[in-house]
Amino acid sequence: MALTSEQRAEIEAQRSEPQLTSRPTVAAMENLLFTPFEVLDHGFLRVVDYMGDDGAVVQAARVSYGRGTKKVSEDAGLIRYLMRHRHSTPFEMCEIKFHVKLPVFVARQWIRHRMASVNEYSARYSILDREFYLPAMDQVAAQSSSNRQGRSDALDADTAHQVLEILRRDASQCYDDYESLLNPEGRGLARELARINLTLNTYTQWYWKIDLHNLMHFLALRADPHAQYEIRVYAEKMIEILKAWVPATAAAFEEYRLGAFTLSAGMLKVVRRRLAGETVTQENSGLTKREWSEMAAVLDGAS
Amino acid sequence: MALTSEQRAEIEAQRSEPQLTSRPTVAAMENLLFTPFEVLDHGFLRVVDYMGDDGAVVQAARVSYGRGTKKVSEDAGLIRYLMRHRHSTPFEMCEIKFHVKLPVFVARQWIRHRMASVNEYSARYSILDREFYLPAMDQVAAQSSSNRQGRSDALDADTAHQVLEILRRDASQCYDDYESLLNPEGRGLARELARINLTLNTYTQWYWKIDLHNLMHFLALRADPHAQYEIRVYAEKMIEILKAWVPATAAAFEEYRLGAFTLSAGMLKVVRRRLAGETVTQENSGLTKREWSEMAAVLDGAS
Amino acid sequence: MALTSEQRAEIEAQRSEPQLTSRPTVAAMENLLFTPFEVLDHGFLRVVDYMGDDGAVVQAARVSYGRGTKKVSEDAGLIRYLMRHRHSTPFEMCEIKFHVKLPVFVARQWIRHRMASVNEYSARYSILDREFYLPAMDQVAAQSSSNRQGRSDALDADTAHQVLEILRRDASQCYDDYESLLNPEGRGLARELARINLTLNTYTQWYWKIDLHNLMHFLALRADPHAQYEIRVYAEKMIEILKAWVPATAAAFEEYRLGAFTLSAGMLKVVRRRLAGETVTQENSGLTKREWSEMAAVLDGAS
Amino acid sequence: MALTSEQRAEIEAQRSEPQLTSRPTVAAMENLLFTPFEVLDHGFLRVVDYMGDDGAVVQAARVSYGRGTKKVSEDAGLIRYLMRHRHSTPFEMCEIKFHVKLPVFVARQWIRHRMASVNEYSARYSILDREFYLPAMDQVAAQSSSNRQGRSDALDADTAHQVLEILRRDASQCYDDYESLLNPEGRGLARELARINLTLNTYTQWYWKIDLHNLMHFLALRADPHAQYEIRVYAEKMIEILKAWVPATAAAFEEYRLGAFTLSAGMLKVVRRRLAGETVTQENSGLTKREWSEMAAVLDGAS
Structure with missing residues (x-):
């Protein structure tokens, strides 16, 4: 289980009493708030806040189109039209905020998407937990020979066990030494230095906020079969959340992006x-x- | 009065039944939603949606700082600290969306702030209303001699009347001809061409969405005495809204930005x-x- | 002719003595520097500076791919691969800067592309020239009935003459009054106010700098047949410049973007x-x- | 020495024959091109390309200010004025591109600056070198007690030796296992998985391109005494380069940013x-x- 009971209690404590609002509200999203979805062996993803819905996309587009469209086009049709013709600005009018726990090497790919806001847990300021990512057996895969940046089939069970044993041993050793370096009764090394001893599969966490247009751009790239498995599983979970949040937009996204093909x-x-x-x-x-x-x-x- | 009763009815119709939400909710903002504030002679500003509150800034900062700070610092103190040391990312975690009606020449200054999302009413698609900005008498001012890009004292009443009469006459003539060019029974000129005949004081409108950090950057520049009066009045109204939305952040903003002075x-x-x-x-x-x-x-x- | 001899002299005066550099240099671009291309009736476009070439795209991609690719793939092939698979970051490694003179209504569409740097001539600080855009006869077109935001066939010659006469008369009247309002011997109105009397076809100018990736995004949208003619002519001229600057990238852009079609x-x-x-x-x-x-x-x- | 002779030869091979250009050229920068400056124990920083100079800032500002200023203000004075009044857009008109070799934990701080373009060496595609950062003796410092995110004085020599020995041993062990996991004759693990075993002090490299305004923002934050030493040394080297590139801008930056203090x-x-x-x-x-x-x-x- 990815989350300790302590972590679950901490998240639960953030849930506030429901209050009345006149803002656009999506019932399916209210159910998702404060629910951490487990991803990988110790990671999670949870929606912290959201702004807008399918109607907010339409509302923004209609300002830019004026009063005319109100009669001729219903919402889903307009959303499909906007998506097909890459009129992306109305999709920027919705916003979502996630709390994510993820391995550092995944965070390094994720952060490349610049059109987002992020606050990461600081290992200069605080001490990281003893949590590191180890792939499941069926993900311990060989280098692909056809795709220089991908993986191929899973290794045989014996080899996979050896691989996992090495990964576990090195991460453990590095974490043990991290703790020992930090120990104020012992060496008392500065946190900002001690952390450099940790391996890239160590878990970190952050708040990540992005608008709907840029979220879909992120998902189109990171839910793609060529994306590394370990980030793809986060993206796939987000696509489920997308469907709950903005169903008409999600349908258009699948029709014109995920399921589309560009002919040169x-x-x-x-x-x-x-x-x-x-x-x-x-x-x-x-x-x-x-x-x-x-x-x-x-x-x-x-x- | 800036808003016609028709426009007020249209805005009122967008107000939805209040619903329960577990998202951070600010009572003072709920009262502002769907309330258009009049600005200039025909402009307005209204909050359409918002995400987050002072607590959301603190929550994001504490992820980046970890569990440690919870004891040592209460929220307002942490917000002051973040503002003083220009730790800006936690302020990106709040978002606000406005519907604004404003003259084109003000829109041209406003749009220079790129870190925002905007959907503008399209004059290629729809017909603009006969509404143009005329300054109030006390704003019909002479060129400043000390500041090449500012205005000086108001002109005398007679001259001001002449100025306003010229502005009114030219804008009216241009709008009459705009209508005449468009008339499908007459010339039937394409909308995207006819609009080029309008004057720069014609009103347009847009949805504008921005995060709290970038909003404060906008306000610091546009509420400044050196900003042109016609954009400053929008910025000043937004500062009032800021105080209702995120009072601790607004107080820190006044202490460390608006009221501060940088010594070279x-x-x-x-x-x-x-x-x-x-x-x-x-x-x-x-x-x-x-x-x-x-x-x-x-x-x-x-x- | 779009440019006065005074303007040509001013541009010519900026040309500096050629100097030796070890930076990537493109002979075809050196010939274009300081050459203003006329666009519309008074507009122009000229390259002020550029950074990088096709080789700079490859060089950046190979850092991200490491030493491996050097053998397997030659430059044009790698550029085609990057374009086809939307690996856009290497194209951000080239940069171009233009000086553009354009009507205000075109500038309003253009500025919507936020991923660029711009410095515009300030009408708060200086006085705009008496130059406004009037369409050529064959561009005085009717509203399209099938496309709510487009134009249809040219109007008949008589109607077109009437249209142009109206546009000319109103722009002239507004400019005359602008001058009269500004006149320090007369009303002495502040420049920032007087300019609001000008029509949207008045010419402005700016320096505009953008990276190659974002330039191609701009061109894909603005050289599209659905873009308004008056911005499309600038985009088409830029595509010619693109071919001179980065021929391999331009070819891939035509193959995988401009000439491509996305099947939903x-x-x-x-x-x-x-x-x-x-x-x-x-x-x-x-x-x-x-x-x-x-x-x-x-x-x-x-x- | 940070660079192997092989690396030096590779960089040298990129130097092209100097060619004539009419673009703004800075003699002091031509001397810096292709010269790698050593930073930390295995890192470096070198300028790959640049666009513009102090004159380009002035040129862009004068478009926005029009012809008027030419007489009243000479270049350095205008640059000081722009810097003092935070008119930042003219500084966006210059651009610089670096090739940087840096430890992963430094790269993680650096990448937080989103207004830049980056292409990083891919460990999914290629194999990383056996190079990891070990602090110099005088940088092996204790946790600061007054500053939760900083370091204090250097540890005593004995403890420092122990610390370095631990860091060296763990990084070596992890790298040995990385190689062993990758070995196609042995386990043949996919590169994208094997790399997760590396420690955060492993060196990576990237091309990084940024405009002058955003570079100064980066430098103000990362050359600050509160920045971590290991990124500060890169920033300090860049400030030297800034002085060679745009001396008037660099002087104004020191006067109004680095040496300034904001009174609340x-x-x-x-x-x-x-x-x-x-x-x-x-x-x-x-x-x-x-x-x-x-x-x-x-x-x-x-x-």
């Missing part, structure tokens, strides 16, 4: 030729082998 | 010499005349 | 069914009429 | 009272003890 100019020519009845091969397609196989995987279900 | 390295030397009993003049101060008078105005109440 | 999840199903030999109609496609016609226009050349 | 509203009252001859103590000052001592340290040289 060259691919477009190939599709036109094929639709006109011509048989096209990679050799006469004008595409590289890699482009050809990427397209074939999507259009013909080949891989 | 050279000014610091002068202050040290004076405190040590020396009589310092501009000539032996090392400061330029302009720096000297800026400092004297603040330290000695001279101007 | 629903469209993808239709294409798969058609490629498998099925006859699909809008009625049994699952697509809306609008989606169907957007797709047909691209895949079958219908419109 | 309450401090301002105290200074006024003291200048008027009153003796003020902390007790009757209205300031907290902490504010009082911060002010006293600056104004009276007390600490």
Whole structure:
């Protein structure tokens, strides 16, 4: 279980008495507030606050479009239109704030998304807990030979056990020495120095706040199969939350982003030729082998 | 009166039934929601939504500081500390959304603040109303001779009347022609072209959303006496709203930003010499005349 | 001619003696520096400075990929890969700075792109020139009936002449009064107030600096056929400059952005069914009429 | 020595033949290009490219101010004025790009500055070198008791030796296991997983590009005595580079930022009272003890 009972009690204590508000409120999100979703072996994700709903997207778009659209278009249709034509500013009008516990190496990928606000637990100021990420057995995988930045199949059980044993031993040793370095009765090293001894799988936590447009951009990249598994599981959990929060926007996002495919100019020519009845091969397609196989995987279900 | 009864009815219709929420809620802000504050002759400002409160700033800061501070520091003290030491990220954890009606020339200054989200009423898509800004008599002012980008005293009543008559006549003529160009029974010119005939004092409107840190940065610049009067009145109204929303943050903002003064390295030397009993003049101060008078105005109440 | 001989002389005077540099230098860009390209009736666009080239994109990508790629991939191929997979950060490593003269209503669209730096000529500080945009005859067009935010065919010559006469008369009248309001021998109104009497087709100018990634994002939106003609002509000129500056990147941009088409999840199903030999109609496609016609226009050349 | 001869050769190989350019060129910067400055035990910092100079700041400001200022103000004076009044946009018109080698824990602080572009060496794609940061003896310091996020005096030599031995041993062990996990003849673990075993003092590298305004913001925070030593040394080196690049801007930055002190509203009252001859103590000052001592340290040289 990712959360200790102490952590659960601390989160629970933050729950305030429900109060009346005239702000847009989403019943499904109220149920999610203060509920930590477990991710990986010690991580979690929970919604701390949110602003706006599908209606707030529409409301903002209609200011920019004026009174005219009110008659002609209902909300979901307008949201689909905005998404299809990449009119992204109305989606910036909603905001969400998460409390996330995640390994440092995941945090390092995550922070690359600059259009967000973040406050991280400071290891200069406080002492980190003895918690580090160890992959589940089926995630202890070999280097991919086809994809230089990906993983392949799981290693055999024996090897995986050895790997996990090494990871556990080194992280433990480093944490033991971190504590020993810090000990004010002993060496009393400054926290900002002692922490440099920790391994990259150590857990950290932060508050992370982002608008709906930038959240979807983050999710499109991090829920992608090419993203590293350990960040993808956070992104997938967030997509579930997205569906609860802004169902019409989430549906349009799946239709026009997650489930979409962009044909390059060259691919477009190939599709036109094929639709006109011509048989096209990679050799006469004008595409590289890699482009050809990427397209074939999507259009013909080949891989 | 800035708002027509039709506009008031439209705003009122957006007010939804209060609902229960577990999110941080600020009673004083609930009273402000859906209340348009009149600004200038036809403009307004109203809060559409907000996220977070003073407690949300503290909560985010304490993640970054860890459990330690809980005992030693109460909320207002921590907020003062964060403001004094320019630890700005916890203030990004609150967000506010306004609906604003404002003249185009004010919108052009406002939009320069990039760290915000905006959806503006589109004059390509819709027709703008016949509403344009005319200054009040006491704001029809002469060019400042000392400040190349400011105004001086109000013109005499006769001249001011002439000025207002010219502004009114030109804006009216341009709007009449705008309507005539657009008229589908007549010329039927495209909206995106017809609008180029309007004057810069025509009113537009937008939804504008910003986090608390960037809002304060905007306010520090736009509530400053050097800001143009017509944007300053919006900023001053927002400072009132700030006090209702996040009173501890607003107090710290006044203490460490609005009411503060930055001594340059050279000014610091002068202050040290004076405190040590020396009589310092501009000539032996090392400061330029302009720096000297800026400092004297603040330290000695001279101007 | 858009530029007065005085303006040309002023620009020419900024040209400095060529100097030796070890920075990446692009011969084709050196020829463009200080050459103003005329746009619209009084506007221009000129490159003031640039940083980096195609090689700088590759160099940055290879830091992030490490030594490995040096053997397997040559520069243009790597750039195509980065573009196709939306690895955008290496394109942020190049930067370009323009000096632009443009009508205020175009500037209002342009400034919405926040990921850029801008310094605009200040009408609080200085007096604007008597220059305003009047469309060419073939651009005096009717409102589109199918596209609420676009224009349709040109108006007939008589009507167009009337339109231009109205635009000219109102802009002239407003400018005459602007001068009269400003006149220190007369009313002496503050510049920051007098300018509000000007029409939205008045020319302004600014320095605008942006990185290559964000420039391409701007161009994809503003060189699009749905963009307003008056901003599109600036974007089209910039695409020419892009080709001179970073030819490999520009080619990839045309292949994977400008000439590409994104199939939504629903469209993808239709294409798969058609490629498998099925006859699909809008009625049994699952697509809306609008989606169907957007797709047909691209895949079958219908419109 | 921080750089291996292999690394020096690689950097040297990037130096291209000097070419003629009409862009603003700074002789002192040309000398710095391709010169890696050593920082910490294995880190470095080198300028890869730059755009603009002091003149480019002035040029941009004068567009926004128009022709008027040309006579009244020379460049350095205008730059001082812009800096004093926080007119920051002209400083965005210059850009600089660094190649930096730095420990991961420093990179984690550095990346918090979002207004920059970065491409980091990818440990998913490539293998990191066996290089980790070990503090110099005089930097092996105790936790500060007065500042919860800082360090105090150096530990005694014996303890420091023990600390360094622990840091060295753990980093070595983790790196040995990293190599062993990766070994394709052995376990063949995916790179993206093996790297999680490394310690936070492992070196990484990146290309980092930022505009002059945001660079100064970074430097004001990271060259501050409260910043962690290991990032401060990079910032201090950059300030030297700043002086070579834009000497007038660097001088104004020292006068109005680095060497300046902001008096809060309450401090301002105290200074006024003291200048008027009153003796003020902390007790009757209205300031907290902490504010009082911060002010006293600056104004009276007390600490």
